[in-house]
Amino acid sequence: MAPIRVAIVGLGKIARDQHLGAIEATDGIELVAVASRHAKLDDIACFHEIGDLLASDVKFDAVSLCTPPVGRFEQAKAALDAGKHVMLEKPPGATLSEVYALEKLAKAKGVSLFSTWHSRAAAAVEPARALLAKRKIRSVAVEWKEDVRHWHPGQAWIWEPGGLGVFDPGINALSIVTRILPESFHLTRSELTFPANRAAPIAASLSFETDSGVPVSAEFDWRQTGPQTWDIRAETDEGPIVLTHGGSRLFVDGKSAIVEEDREYRNLYRDFVTLVAESRSDADFSPLVHVADAFMLGRRIQTDVFED
Ligand code: NAP
Numbered sequence: 001m002a003p004i005r006v007a008i009v010g011l012g013k014i015a016r017d018q019h020l021g022a023i024e025a026t027d028g029i030e031l032v033a034v035a036s037r038h039a040k041l042d043d044i045a046c047f048h049e050i051g052d053l054l055a056s057d058v059k060f061d062a063v064s065l066c067t068p069p070v071g072r073f074e075q076a077k078a079a080l081d082a083g084k085h086v087m088l089e090k091p092p093g094a095t096l097s098e099v100y101a102l103e104k105l106a107k108a109k110g111v112s113l114f115s116t117w118h119s120r121a122a123a124a125v126e127p128a129r130a131l132l133a134k135r136k137i138r139s140v141a142v143e144w145k146e147d148v149r150h151w152h153p154g155q156a157w158i159w160e161p162g163g164l165g166v167f168d169p170g171i172n173a174l175s176i177v178t179r180i181l182p183e184s185f186h187l188t189r190s191e192l193t194f195p196a197n198r199a200a201p202i203a204a205s206l207s208f209e210t211d212s213g214v215p216v217s218a219e220f221d222w223r224q225t226g227p228q229t230w231d232i233r234a235e236t237d238e239g240p241i242v243l244t245h246g247g248s249r250l251f252v253d254g255k256s257a258i259v260e261e262d263r264e265y266r267n268l269y270r271d272f273v274t275l276v277a278e279s280r281s282d283a284d285f286s287p288l289v290h291v292a293d294a295f296m297l298g299r300r301i302q303t304d305v306f307e308d
Contacts, residue, residue, distance in 0.1 A: 004029045004085070004276055005060040009050050009075055010067030011036035013155075014089060018118075019066055022265035028273035033058050050075045054082050062112075062276065065089060068155075070162035073098040076113075080105045085112040085276050087268075091171050091288050094162035103283045113281040114272050117175035121267035122247030123260035128234075129180040131252065135236040140181065140216040143231045144173040145224035148202070154308055158200065165200025167291045169230075170220035174287040176232060176247050177216065185210040187290060192298040195306035202306060206294055 006023060008015050011034050020041075023031045033045040035053040040046040047053040050063065062085035065072050069091050076093075079086050080102065092115040093099040099115065106113035119125070146169055148158075157163045164171065177185075189207040194200070202223060208216040230246040239253030250258040275282055 001028065001277060003027075004062050004273060005032040006030070006062045006064055006087075007033035007035060007053055007058075007060050009035045009053075009063055009065050011039035011041070012066060013152075015066040018265040019064060022269045023064075025266050026269040026273065028277075029062075029269055032060050050078055054078060061085060062087065062272075064272075068157040068163065070094045070157065070160065073102065076102050077105065080109050080111060080113070083109055083111060085114075085272075087114045087116060087272050090115075090117050090175065091164060091168070091291070092283070092285060093288070096285065096288060096292055099283070099285050099288065103281065103285075106281055106283075110279070112272075112275045112279065113283050114268075114275055115283040115285060116268050116272075117172070117179075117284075117287065118264040118268060119172035119247050120175050120179050121264040121271075122176070122243075123263065124243045124250035124258045125176055125179055125247045127250055127258060128232075128241055128243055128247075131241055132180055132234060132236070133182050135238050135241070137181070137210075137214050138235040138237065139214060140177065140232065140234045142173045142177060142216070142218035142220075143229050143233075144170050145219070145221040145229040147225050147228065148222035148306075149308065159198045159306075161199050163200050164291065165194075165198070166202055166204055166220045166222045167200075167294065169222070170204060170218070171287045171291050172246065173218060173220070173230070173232060174290050176243065177218075178284070178286045178290070180232075180234075180243075181210065181216075183211045183214075184286075185214075185216050187293040187297055190294040190298040191301060192294065193301045193303050195304060196302055197305040197307075201298075202303065204294060204298075208290075 035047040064087040192201040193203040206218040242251040
């Protein structure tokens with residue numbers, strides 16, 4: 001099969017940090033264009049925005065949307081309407097209704113929609129899922145604490161409505177938990193801490209319960225300096241199963257079982273190539289459902305103003 005000719009839309013931090021290198025390293029896909037209002041690449045067709053790209057004579061098969069979630073719907077819709085396969089950065093959109101509309105449109109157009117969850121592509125996630133399927137789980141605790149100034153320097157959109165605030169990283173944890181637990185779960189308590197000058201939370205404290213009543217807690221905080229914490233700990237009848245470093249390391253019953261270098265985005269592009277080849281979509285929006293619930297049930301707590 002000829003390689004998929006992909007265009008990146010939104011040449012910002014994640015596109016440069018991960019997507020460019022992952023496309024380069026993946027068989028079956030090649031970068032042919034970029035659409036970004038303030039950024040360009042040498043030796044690649046560059047456009048101001050997706051409408052200009054779609055109106056051009058550049059031949060391409062797919063777009064990878066690396067823009068912020070608010071505004072991504074219009075870009076994805078335009079690409080799907082034009083018969084292009086679409087890969088969405090996480091979170092897949094700003095609202096639930098828009099992402100379900102995209103899923104429907106992709107189906108109607110007969111193209112692939114890939115709603116990516118890069119943390120699910122981390123090395124320890126599938127092994128943890130297999131282990132948890134065989135054990136009795138007593139409780140699950142998520143701790144996802146990082147320094148917003150380091151990971152999102154100067155990003156204004158992330159503090160606006162739809163930017164998700166601390167759920168921008170927190171949804172990564174939820175994407176792992178929704179994958180590794182053998183049963184579904186629902187939110188029972190949500191406390192959201194908002195800086196006095198911001199429209200999105202800087203911290204969240206959540207409680208969930210699985211279908212059989214297993215408690216799941218999650219603490220998200222964007223104010224952690226120094227070492228960063230991206231841990232998920234499941235207590236089971238046979239001992240703890242712990243994912244650390246965002247899902248790239250696994251400890252089983254206190255012993256290190258997996259330590260792997262980061263391959264998340266290479267895994268995502270490999271999966272995208274497979275989805276397109278098999279004319280399939282992968283659109284699981286369950287992490288975004290839990291985030292929406294956290295806002296619906298959230299008790300608002302105000303804290304100090306936040307300045308970059
Ligand atoms: P970013 O650095 O702000 O880059 C996004 C790019 O999208 C911008 O450079 C901008 O390029 C374009 N854009 C189009 N419309 C925009 C708008 N209304 N406001 C701001 N930018 C707009 O953001 P990012 O960190 O790459 O995040 C993009 C997506 O990747 C988010 O969904 C995020 O959750 C996800 N992600 C980020 C990270 C990370 O570590 N930062 C990690 C994993 C996933 P032009 O101005 O040139 O059009």
